[in-house]
Amino acid sequence: MSTPAIAVEGLRKSFPGTKKRDAPKLVLDGLDLTVAPGTVHALLGPNGAGKTTAVHILTTYLRPDAGRVTVAGHDVVAEPDRVRAAIGVTGQFSAVDWLLTGRENLKLMADLNHLGKAEGRRVADALLERFDLGEAADKISSTYSGGMKRRLDLAMTLVAKPAVVFLDEPTTGLDPRSRRTMWDFVRDLVAGGTTVLLTTQYLDEADELADRVSVLDRGRIVADGTAAELKRRIPGGRIDVEFTDRGELDAAARILRVPAPDGLTLQLPHDGGLRSLRAVLDALDDAAVDVAGLTVKASDLDDVFFALTGHAAEKEAMA
Ligand SMILES: Nc1ncnc2c1ncn2[C@@H]1O[C@H](COP(=O)(O)OP(=O)(O)OP(=O)(O)O)[C@@H](O)[C@H]1O
Ligand SMILES: [Mg+2]
Missing domain, CATH: 3.40.50.300 (P-loop containing nucleotide triphosphate hydrolases)
Known part of the structure; x- marks a missing residue:
């Protein structure tokens, strides 16, 4: 070095x-x-x-x-x-x-x-x-x-x-x-x-x-x-998977072992890595579940700051 x-x-x-x-x-x-x-x-x-x-x-x-x-x-x-x-x-x-x-x-x-x-x-x-x-x-x-x-x-x-x-x-x-x-x-x-x-x-x-x-x-x-x-290093990211009908969403929830929410979007916790994203997609693919849309939301540094310090990055109180 x-x-x-x-x-x-x-x-x-x-x-x-x-x-x-x-x-x-x-x-x-x-x-x-x-x-x-x-x-x-x-x-x-x-x-x-x-x-x-x-x-x-x-x-x-x-x-x-x-x-x-x-x-x-x-x-x-x-x-x-x-x-x-x-x-x-x-x-x-x-x-x-x-x-x-x-x-x-x-x-x-x-x-x-x-x-x-x-x-x-x-x-x-x-x-x-x-x-x-x-x-x-x-x-x-x-x-x-x-x-x-x-x-x-x-x-x-x-x-x-x-x-x-x-x-x-x-x-x-x-x-x-x-x-x-x-x-x-x-x-x-x-x-x-x-x-x-x-x-x-x-x-x-x-x-x-x-x-x-x-x-x-x-x-x-x-x-x-x-x-x-x-x-x-910190949790907080997630994958939103959208479906066109309830049947598909229920099937996906069963496969991924998460509770099925109301609506047509399944929210999954995500560590931000490609491997876990691929695992989700492969599992749904293998079961022939139709996915209408997918959004990955990474945790941002605000989440990181809060997780690391226990307080948000906000202004110091005036002494
Ligand atoms: N010359 C000084 N005498 C006494 N205290 C000081 C002095 N300079 C800085 N401090 C104190 O040291 C602490 C850190 O100050 P510093 O200016 O390094 O912070 P900072 O991270 O740059 O903050 P900011 O984002 O507001 O610029 C503060 O509590 C400040 O009041
Ligand atoms: Mg400064």
């Missing part, structure tokens, strides 16, 4: 209590995470789970209390400069100067990265084009829409061609179309060999984008795997 792009072992972090006598607040409670190069890894968790704290440590903005963290092969505590040179971060620590135009921002970033005048201009133009900011390039960036700001922010981080990109909730607050556009950019990035760690509270986002998903709840990873693996 190649060196992981990100390796986290036993990461712990507490913050001091708000009042003097308050006990420290444990936010990351032994986090483990391995991200292979050229993949998208989603850190999925509700408000207050510790996602941003983890990103801040991985990007050297915060020091860990304990544990070992390497990014692009460099230790975040021992070699923070090396880590910074290899990464791009969007989100809260955005490098965008909102008083400058989009183009000025990108050129400034190119200067900071010593790209040289001609190369800087070329990179800025290419990124403005790629992120669909050509028309707005010479407008002050504070006048951009939310989606445009997010795209400029991402473009800024790509000037230096980072090997690892951190996206902290890249689509929170975006409309559905802008979300899809952002997803396309992330896919492009990864197709070009970049590693992406993104945090999200959206289960569909992790499902769409991530090669692997780590579910973070109260500072701990409570599950880790591909979205499909996570979904398979």
